[in-house]
Amino acid sequence: MADDVWILGIHMTKFGKHPDLDPVDLASEAALAALADGGVTMKDMGVLAAGNLMGAAAGIGQQLQKQIGQTGIPVFNVANACATGATALRTVIMAIKAGECDMGLAVGVEKLSGAGMLGVGAPKAAADEWTPGGRYGAVTGLDGRVGTDIMPGVFAQIGMEYGHRYGGTSFELFARIAEKNHAHSTLNPLAAYTKKMTLEQIMGEPMIAYPNTRAMCSANCDGAAAAVLVSDAKLKTLSLEQRRRAVKVVASVLTSDPWEEACQILPNVNTLTRNAATIAYEQAGVGPEDLDLVELHDCFATAELVHYDNLMLCAEGGAVDFFQSGATWRDGSTPVNVSGGLESKGHPIAATGIANVWEVAHHLRGEAGDRQIEGAKVGLAHVIGLGSACGVHILEKSAA
Amino acid sequence: MGTSVPMVEYLELGESPRLVANECTSCGARYFDRRNACANCGGLEFVKAPVATEGEVRAFTIVNWAAPGIPAPYVAAVVDCDGTSVKANVVNTPPDAEHVHLGMKVRLATFPIGTDTVGTEAIGFGFEPVEGE
Numbered sequence: 001m002a003d004d005v006w007i008l009g010i011h012m013t014k015f016g017k018h019p020d021l022d023p024v025d026l027a028s029e030a031a032l033a034a035l036a037d038g039g040v041t042m043k044d045m046g047v048l049a050a051g052n053l054m055g056a057a058a059g060i061g062q063q064l065q066k067q068i069g070q071t072g073i074p075v076f077n078v079a080n081a082c083a084t085g086a087t088a089l090r091t092v093i094m095a096i097k098a099g100e101c102d103m104g105l106a107v108g109v110e111k112l113s114g115a116g117m118l119g120v121g122a123p124k125a126a127a128d129e130w131t132p133g134g135r136y137g138a139v140t141g142l143d144g145r146v147g148t149d150i151m152p153g154v155f156a157q158i159g160m161e162y163g164h165r166y167g168g169t170s171f172e173l174f175a176r177i178a179e180k181n182h183a184h185s186t187l188n189p190l191a192a193y194t195k196k197m198t199l200e201q202i203m204g205e206p207m208i209a210y211p212n213t214r215a216m217c218s219a220n221c222d223g224a225a226a227a228v229l230v231s232d233a234k235l236k237t238l239s240l241e242q243r244r245r246a247v248k249v250v251a252s253v254l255t256s257d258p259w260e261e262a263c264q265i266l267p268n269v270n271t272l273t274r275n276a277a278t279i280a281y282e283q284a285g286v287g288p289e290d291l292d293l294v295e296l297h298d299c300f301a302t303a304e305l306v307h308y309d310n311l312m313l314c315a316e317g318g319a320v321d322f323f324q325s326g327a328t329w330r331d332g333s334t335p336v337n338v339s340g341g342l343e344s345k346g347h348p349i350a351a352t353g354i355a356n357v358w359e360v361a362h363h364l365r366g367e368a369g370d371r372q373i374e375g376a377k378v379g380l381a382h383v384i385g386l387g388s389a390c391g392v393h394i395l396e397k398s399a400a
Numbered sequence: 401m402g403t404s405v406p407m408v409e410y411l412e413l414g415e416s417p418r419l420v421a422n423e424c425t426s427c428g429a430r431y432f433d434r435r436n437a438c439a440n441c442g443g444l445e446f447v448k449a450p451v452a453t454e455g456e457v458r459a460f461t462i463v464n465w466a467a468p469g470i471p472a473p474y475v476a477a478v479v480d481c482d483g484t485s486v487k488a489n490v491v492n493t494p495p496d497a498e499h500v501h502l503g504m505k506v507r508l509a510t511f512p513i514g515t516d517t518v519g520t521e522a523i524g525f526g527f528e529p530v531e532g533e
Binding site: 132137156158160164211259265266 | 405406407408409410429430431432433434439440458459460461462463464465466467470471472474476477478483484485486487488489497502503513514516517518520522524525
């Protein structure tokens with residue numbers, strides 16, 4: 001097994017509306033701050049992996065280099081739906097583990113303020129004559145006629161399916177998950193929304209796709225995050241201060257969805273998450289009970305519930321009881337989304353998979369201020385992108 | 401005049417309309433799209449397999465905020481048709497949580513969705529509650 005890889009420097013920008021900044025500005029801000037946080041410069045980087053899902057064809061990696069340092073290193077522009085940031089991170093970690101370089105930079109950035117509903121393609125223009133086309137031989141657009149393609153609706157069904165299998169779910173239960181995350185967000189100055197919301201307010205918000213109201217959906221916003229990764233051997237040559245603040249990546253896993261009945265009807269976000277978690281716990285040599293905090297992909301309140309189970313934070317089928325026990329509140333046994341989660345912190349897609357790692361690293365370094373989980377030593381960050389891709393990273397506090 | 405086309409190729413019209421899947425001859429995996437190979441076993445041969453026309457709602461959502469041009473609210477669901485999952489709308493019932501529930505029994509229903517300039521009618525499908533539900 002190759003040596004361990006460490007996070008040397010990491011940063012996330014304020015999430016929210018940045019009307020005067022473009023993706024390159026936001027990526028530059030995150031990258032420069034991550035480099036400064038690690039006490040290194042672009043000249044020390046041996047690889048760059050970068051993602052900007054909405055501008056995937058533009059090559060955000062090279063655009064970023066042209067602002068902060070054209071050093072000629074290899075650039076991987078990555079796109080993997082909502083797992084884009086985690087994929088950038090994973091790419092750099094693979095390069096370091098492969099021994100191709102000893103330091104690298106991973107960046108994710110998105111501009112999504114006012115983007116509206118995701119998952120909706122342009123409606124198919126009405127033809128003069130019905131003409132079958134596409135892989136289903138369809139004569140018209142199918143979204144809304146044959147089920148739904150909008151994300152709040154897809155993830156609503158994913159939560160409802162869990163309820164059908166195990167029972168115990170309700171509109172109110174899902175709303176209570178959003179209530180927790182909105183309460184957590186009040187302590188996170190970088191979150192897009194930091195307002196506490198009552199259960200009544202959440203349930204009274206406009207219904208987007210039952211049972212997800214607007215307050216139960218991830219917030220479209222602008223933001224970026226970046227991380228500098230370093231090999232174990234290289235870290236040993238750095239200063240005591242750098243070693244003390246370095247955070248160990250004890251597991252880095254990316255999976256896709258294996259074929260199962262129904263997986264091409266409704267995306268199966270469960271099995272690939274469970275697979276990623278299983279591999280990650282084995283790599284890290286820790287179990288779910290060892291986690292001091294978890295940042296998981298609550299793109300919708302209905303999604304958070306199923307991932308308690310998929311990440312094995314609870315017994316199989318036990319996610320409802322687990323949540324109702326209070327375990328996932330910040331003072332519970334397994335705090336989940338103490339950042340406020342995607343529902344309030346926001347979800348600038350390609351930034352998310354690095355921003356959740358930043359959140360965990362922040363606590364492990366003991367630098368999380370008012371929302372610090374005291375004594376945090378081990379944490380897990382999870383993202384899922386439809387299609388599907390799942391990234392799981394487990395981080396451990398430095399012993400130095 | 402009077403001719404009709406299905407909204408999707410996997411909807412078979414006629415006396416008793418039904419959905420027809422592409423079934424892998426080696427592992428039995430079923431698909432509704434045009435196939436290059438089987439995602440489960442890599443098999444290259446498929447046969448047409450009729451899907452049960454009655455099933456049970458395994459997951460649903462009621463979409464209030466739809467894409468532009470899509471009438472809302474509508475009920476989107478996954479229907480378990482005797483072991484084959486089907487993506488479809490639940491139709492012919494009010495789109496609210498009082499009338500649609502997990503586990504409800506439904507059956508295939510077809511209906512016209514529009515007529516083109518040469519008079520051909522396109523026929524769509526959904527699943528409607530079985531009486532007594």
